[in-house]
Amino acid sequence: MKDLEVNNKRVLVRVDVNVPFNDQGEISDHSRIDATLPTIRDLQSRGAKVILMSHRGRPKGKPNPDMSLATVAKAIGERLDAEVAFVVDCVGKEAQDAITQLQPGNVLLLENLRFHAGEEAGDEDFAASLAELGDVYINDAFGTAHRAHASTAVIAKHFPNARAFGLCMQSEIDSVDQVLNSNKTPTIAIVGGAKVSSKITILKNLMPNVDHIIIGGGMAYTFVKAKGGKVGNSLVEEDYLDLARDILKTAEEQNVKIHLPIDSVNADAFSETAKTNVTAIDEIPDGFMGLDIGPKSISHFNNVLSFAKTILWNGPLGVFEMAPFAAGTQKVGESVAQSTENGAFSLVGGGDSVAAVKQFNLADRVSYVSTGGGAMLEYLEGKELPGIAAIRN
Numbered sequence: 001m002k003d004l005e006v007n008n009k010r011v012l013v014r015v016d017v018n019v020p021f022n023d024q025g026e027i028s029d030h031s032r033i034d035a036t037l038p039t040i041r042d043l044q045s046r047g048a049k050v051i052l053m054s055h056r057g058r059p060k061g062k063p064n065p066d067m068s069l070a071t072v073a074k075a076i077g078e079r080l081d082a083e084v085a086f087v088v089d090c091v092g093k094e095a096q097d098a099i100t101q102l103q104p105g106n107v108l109l110l111e112n113l114r115f116h117a118g119e120e121a122g123d124e125d126f127a128a129s130l131a132e133l134g135d136v137y138i139n140d141a142f143g144t145a146h147r148a149h150a151s152t153a154v155i156a157k158h159f160p161n162a163r164a165f166g167l168c169m170q171s172e173i174d175s176v177d178q179v180l181n182s183n184k185t186p187t188i189a190i191v192g193g194a195k196v197s198s199k200i201t202i203l204k205n206l207m208p209n210v211d212h213i214i215i216g217g218g219m220a221y222t223f224v225k226a227k228g229g230k231v232g233n234s235l236v237e238e239d240y241l242d243l244a245r246d247i248l249k250t251a252e253e254q255n256v257k258i259h260l261p262i263d264s265v266n267a268d269a270f271s272e273t274a275k276t277n278v279t280a281i282d283e284i285p286d287g288f289m290g291l292d293i294g295p296k297s298i299s300h301f302n303n304v305l306s307f308a309k310t311i312l313w314n315g316p317l318g319v320f321e322m323a324p325f326a327a328g329t330q331k332v333g334e335s336v337a338q339s340t341e342n343g344a345f346s347l348v349g350g351g352d353s354v355a356a357v358k359q360f361n362l363a364d365r366v367s368y369v370s371t372g373g374g375a376m377l378e379y380l381e382g383k384e385l386p387g388i389a390a391i392r393n
Helices: 031-045 070-080 093-100 117-121 124-131 150-158 167-180 200-209 219-226 238-253 295-305 327-341 351-359 374-380 386-392
Strands: 010-014 049-053 084-087 107-110 136-139 163-165 187-191 212-215 257-259 263-267 276-280 289-293 310-314 345-348
Touching (some): 010 031, 010 150, 070 084, 084 093, 117 124, 124 150, 136 150, 163 386, 187 200, 212 295, 257 295, 263 295, 289 295, 295 327, 310 374, 327 345, 327 351, 345 351
Parallel strands (some): 010 136, 049 107, 084 107, 136 163, 187 310
């Protein structure tokens, strides 16, 4: 992006400001807005006319006032300490007229791209209509890089010599690449979450790139049962027991050490007020389900992380949203932060992991918190993401 000439040019920037709102219609988390501010400020400082485009929600190809980006324009303006203009469509005469009035350094946000069916359909004509609005194209929306939409993948061909990643997008790519291609070892991946089925490809793709994998969350109980353990009423994907055994065998063959929990905090119901006990992970009584890792597991995982030089964390270690089952995720998160302070590079990604580091005030104590969600998961799986390929190719 730094190499592009942008002075007095119309710079079309695909951002991801699909932010959550509370019941009062207020933005409840500004992270995605904050992530793209460095790109906007850089372009402003270089005299660009900055035209932002994004989606919000799933309006199904029709205008929906409940999913307008008008409120987001105000929020961006407050954070930039500058007025951000807003136009009620993203293509056509109104958008063109609004852009004509832009001065160098000004910022304009177009209305929700998904108010047009052509956005999600990857429609060539819609992409061409968007492309007419700019002289330069910047993709700064890592969160949508895995979608082959008009504004992320199709549009790039209209800017063969004037396209680039934004600063946020570049940081996301660099951070994942730093984990997958790290020469700072040992590299340790913490993989949690509810289901093995959603993490199979990630686990397989990580094998050649990591030295240790810590497995926690609901998916751990499938592995424990696959090894012959008793897991009571814990979440188990019966169809994936053989696959879990294959993953353990592959890890052994590739000299990757898998760390499963040693003990488990169990409950007789999925509730904060349930009756609880702590047992060995493979001796959970009938009528109880594992909802967090126990103290011995925390101690073991902390020890493993203490010598890490590169860390990837994707997925919580337990049901951290409920106080009685939050300790595993919090304590392991604190270990990741401590290792980072001791010189390790740490990348946290995936919706629940990101929510956890925010809940436990750890976001500023790790190296990088991804805004990517599903895009980061697919990138970790080794897939070529359309939004990235469109810029690179």
